[in-house]
Amino acid sequence: MIHSQAGVVDSSRHAPEPGRRPLPSVKMTVDHATKAYKTASGAVHALDDLSLEIGDGEFVCIVGPSGCGKSTLLWAMSGLHDLTRGSVSLDNVPVTGPRSEIGMIFQDANLLPWRNLWQNIHFPFEIKRINPKPYAGRVRELIAEVGLTGFETKMPRELSGGMQQRASIVRCLSYDPAVILMDEPFGALDAFTRDEMNLLIQKIWMETGKTIIFVTHNVSEAIFLADRVVVLTPRPGRLAHIFPINLPRPRTIEMTFTPEFIARVIEIKTTIETGRFAGAEPPAPAVAPG
Amino acid sequence: MASELRETIPTFGQKQAADERAGQVDLANWSALSNASFAKSWAEAAVIALVAVIIVGGAELAVILFDIKPYIFPRPSAIATALVTNFPTLFWPHVQVTLYELFVGFGIGAAVGLMLAAVITQFPFVEKVITPYILLLVTTPMIALVPLLILNLGFTSTPRIIAVALASGPMVMINSATGFRRTDLAKIALARSYGASTFQIFMKVRFPLALPMIIVGLMVGAIFGLLTAVGAEMVGGKDGLGNQLMFWSSMVRMENFYAIIALLAIIGVSIYIAFYWIGKKWASWQA
Numbered sequence: 001m002i003h004s005q006a007g008v009v010d011s012s013r014h015a016p017e018p019g020r021r022p023l024p025s026v027k028m029t030v031d032h033a034t035k036a037y038k039t040a041s042g043a044v045h046a047l048d049d050l051s052l053e054i055g056d057g058e059f060v061c062i063v064g065p066s067g068c069g070k071s072t073l074l075w076a077m078s079g080l081h082d083l084t085r086g087s088v089s090l091d092n093v094p095v096t097g098p099r100s101e102i103g104m105i106f107q108d109a110n111l112l113p114w115r116n117l118w119q120n121i122h123f124p125f126e127i128k129r130i131n132p133k134p135y136a137g138r139v140r141e142l143i144a145e146v147g148l149t150g151f152e153t154k155m156p157r158e159l160s161g162g163m164q165q166r167a168s169i170v171r172c173l174s175y176d177p178a179v180i181l182m183d184e185p186f187g188a189l190d191a192f193t194r195d196e197m198n199l200l201i202q203k204i205w206m207e208t209g210k211t212i213i214f215v216t217h218n219v220s221e222a223i224f225l226a227d228r229v230v231v232l233t234p235r236p237g238r239l240a241h242i243f244p245i246n247l248p249r250p251r252t253i254e255m256t257f258t259p260e261f262i263a264r265v266i267e268i269k270t271t272i273e274t275g276r277f278a279g280a281e282p283p284a285p286a287v288a289p290g
Numbered sequence: 291m292a293s294e295l296r297e298t299i300p301t302f303g304q305k306q307a308a309d310e311r312a313g314q315v316d317l318a319n320w321s322a323l324s325n326a327s328f329a330k331s332w333a334e335a336a337v338i339a340l341v342a343v344i345i346v347g348g349a350e351l352a353v354i355l356f357d358i359k360p361y362i363f364p365r366p367s368a369i370a371t372a373l374v375t376n377f378p379t380l381f382w383p384h385v386q387v388t389l390y391e392l393f394v395g396f397g398i399g400a401a402v403g404l405m406l407a408a409v410i411t412q413f414p415f416v417e418k419v420i421t422p423y424i425l426l427l428v429t430t431p432m433i434a435l436v437p438l439l440i441l442n443l444g445f446t447s448t449p450r451i452i453a454v455a456l457a458s459g460p461m462v463m464i465n466s467a468t469g470f471r472r473t474d475l476a477k478i479a480l481a482r483s484y485g486a487s488t489f490q491i492f493m494k495v496r497f498p499l500a501l502p503m504i505i506v507g508l509m510v511g512a513i514f515g516l517l518t519a520v521g522a523e524m525v526g527g528k529d530g531l532g533n534q535l536m537f538w539s540s541m542v543r544m545e546n547f548y549a550i551i552a553l554l555a556i557i558g559v560s561i562y563i564a565f566y567w568i569g570k571k572w573a574s575w576q577a
């Protein structure tokens with residue numbers, strides 16, 4: 001059991017009705033975000049006028065075709081880079097650089113290969129110059145929670161991909177950020193390990209009530225985890241549609257085989273392919289506009 | 291430079307694999323020097339010792355059988371005797387002189403080379419301009435400068451120390467620069483996400499990432515330094531192991547001459563072993 005300042009979240013909060021503001025308070029706001037990269041061959045327009053609100057304690061998944069600007073959005077939210085236009089704010093304070101309330105988890109575990117697991121977990125403390133002593137108990141609990149007890153002195157290359165990513169989750173949670181941004185964290189893992197990691201993330205989220213923004217290109221994974229799935233259009237990334245996911249929690253792998261779940265997958269995949277949500281309306285007449 | 295990093299999201303997956311393959315280049319350098327296949331078991335060590343015994347014993351026999359003159363090649367046993375009996379009195383002071391020149395020259399050269407590498411790799415333009423000159427320094431035998439230095443500074447240890455520093459410094463620099471160029475954008479982004487300063491990024495990401503190559507540079511630089519120290523002593527002066535090589539060969543005391551060569555071999559191998567262990571301790575994560 002992981003204790004955090006947010007405490008245990010009552011699960012009813014995570015089952016908002018569609019069409020209503022799902023959560024009581026807004027944690028993060030993305031306001032008219034536009035990003036153009038300057039390159040030698042001209043500007044690359046990666047993100048276009050995207051606005052998004054993320055509730056406190058909400059689990060939001062962002063999906064979209066590869067190269068549509070998901071990482072660009074997440075990096076802007078983490079303060080790792082600036083936007084060309086628009087802004088990001090956390091608790092109504094503009095994010096202009098890395099903030100200690102925000103933790104980032106990268107695609108490959110991004111452990112430092114010259115440090116053992118324990119030293120990797122303490123990397124944020126060293127950078128932030130925080131005494132890790134008061135956090136020692138918490139860190140041990142986290143290590144136990146993700147099943148890495150006994151591996152503390154192992155070097156990253158001695159661990160499997162899944163174990164490395166678990167260590168990076170501990171590293172991120174260790175200093176207790178309120179918001180966690182995850183950029184395709186399980187993209188490189190095999191399907192079984194990925195299921196395992198998704199269950200773990202759901203568990204941690206339900207226990208800690210953190211706000212999680214999770215980028216993935218795997219639609220099932222997004223539906224499995226999210227309160228809301230945000231679909232972006234191909235580059236430049238705009239908001240295509242937001243799908244509320246009302247499946248009960250805790251969700252199980254079996255649920256991903258139900259017709260209801262699969263219907264959502266199809267719905268979202270279609271939206272990704274077409275770049276817009278056709279909804280329940282009848283399909284547009286197949287006549288080219290004159 | 292900093293703004294460039296700020297703009298670049300590292301791509302993972304395939305691209306990462308390419309980076310790792312690029313990393314193999316220096317990894318290969320490192321392993322060539324540090325993972326030279328050594329005896330892994332007692333049996334292998336025994337075979338190696340046996341080969342040594344055969345070579346030395348064979349030389350001893352050959353010298354006796356073919357009646358080779360001591361001024362061409364003395365009996366190995368005579369060399370060993372000379373080494374043991376003359377070491378404390380005749381050789382040790384010169385060992386100290388050579389080691390002193392090596393330590394001071396290498397210390398200065400390595401420190402300057404390392405600092406230059408750390409600084410210039412932060413400025414790609416400066417690096418492009420400076421690199422050809424460093425290469426020139428690496429490839430020019432620094433012993434060539436010794437007569438000139440002696441002319442200006444006399445037969446002291448200073449010209450030798452300068453030559454050693456000039457021989458080892460660029461070597462350290464060029465290898466360290468290769469290390470510092472290995473920027474792993476994902477690791478730097480990780481540090482930045484915790485609010486790391488440029489200095490912290492250097493100390494906790496760039497430097498450890500460069501360390502295997504730095505150790506290779508130090509190892510090669512130290513060996514270059516030893517060569518240069520001995521060469522410089524041969525050019526002029528009245529002490530040091532290089533000087534003693536000239537002295538004993540002019541006296542046709544070949545057992546002493548070869549004993550000094552054995553001492554130089556011991557110093558060289560010790561340098562290698564020292565950096566081998568440093569590499570094992572600080573750079574083994576890369577192997």
Ligand SMILES: Nc1ncnc2c1ncn2[C@@H]1O[C@H](COP(=O)(O)OP(=O)(O)O)[C@@H](O)[C@H]1O
Pocket residue numbers: 037038039044045046064065066067068069070071072073235297298299
């Ligand atoms: N530093 C950069 N310079 C130029 N173009 C970039 C840079 N980073 C990303 N891009 C481009 O911006 C687009 C969006 O990238 P990204 O946010 O990484 O996409 P995603 O994470 O959705 O796959 C891509 O077309 C990518 O090529």
Ligand SMILES: [Mg+2]
Pocket residue numbers: 070071072183184
């Ligand atoms: Mg991405």
